[in-house]
Amino acid sequence: MMNYLIILAGAMMIIAAVFAVEAKKILDAVIAMSVVSLVSVFLFIAMRAPDVAITEASVGAGLVTAVFLVSLFKMKGGDEQ
Amino acid sequence: MIETFFVLIGIGVVLSFIRILLGPTSSDRVAALDTMNVMLIGTITVIALVLKRGIYLDIALVYGLLSYLETVVISRYLEGRK
Numbered sequence: 001m002m003n004y005l006i007i008l009a010g011a012m013m014i015i016a017a018v019f020a021v022e023a024k025k026i027l028d029a030v031i032a033m034s035v036v037s038l039v040s041v042f043l044f045i046a047m048r049a050p051d052v053a054i055t056e057a058s059v060g061a062g063l064v065t066a067v068f069l070v071s072l073f074k075m076k077g078g079d080e081q
Numbered sequence: 082m083i084e085t086f087f088v089l090i091g092i093g094v095v096l097s098f099i100r101i102l103l104g105p106t107s108s109d110r111v112a113a114l115d116t117m118n119v120m121l122i123g124t125i126t127v128i129a130l131v132l133k134r135g136i137y138l139d140i141a142l143v144y145g146l147l148s149y150l151e152t153v154v155i156s157r158y159l160e161g162r163k
Contacts, residue, residue: 050136062147
């Protein structure tokens, strides 16, 4: 049962990474990158590595999104391209 | 019992992911991302129950706090952008 969930999570991670590269707006790319981080937290838990999962959760969900969006606030040109 | 939970969570995650992929606006994507965060926290808690290890609950705690921060930051960006 766990194996099917891990395969689903890996496929979802690849699709979200491709979507983050190909997205038109920067905010959609940030959201897709957050999905990649979310799925990787689940994969670390499924691989029985709780400490790596805590680090990935704090870096991927908190720090990267906050830094990217604060820099988007500071930018003048809007989020097109 | 556990299998039923995982099947239902899998259906919910797939539907939310489809909404993230083809949502017309960014607000749909933020709402679907928050839904996926909540489902991941529930899944971590059930895994902690299955494996009988208390350290997984710490991950659920940290991830819940930080996913809330993430949703608030993205929503403030969407609000201030006009």
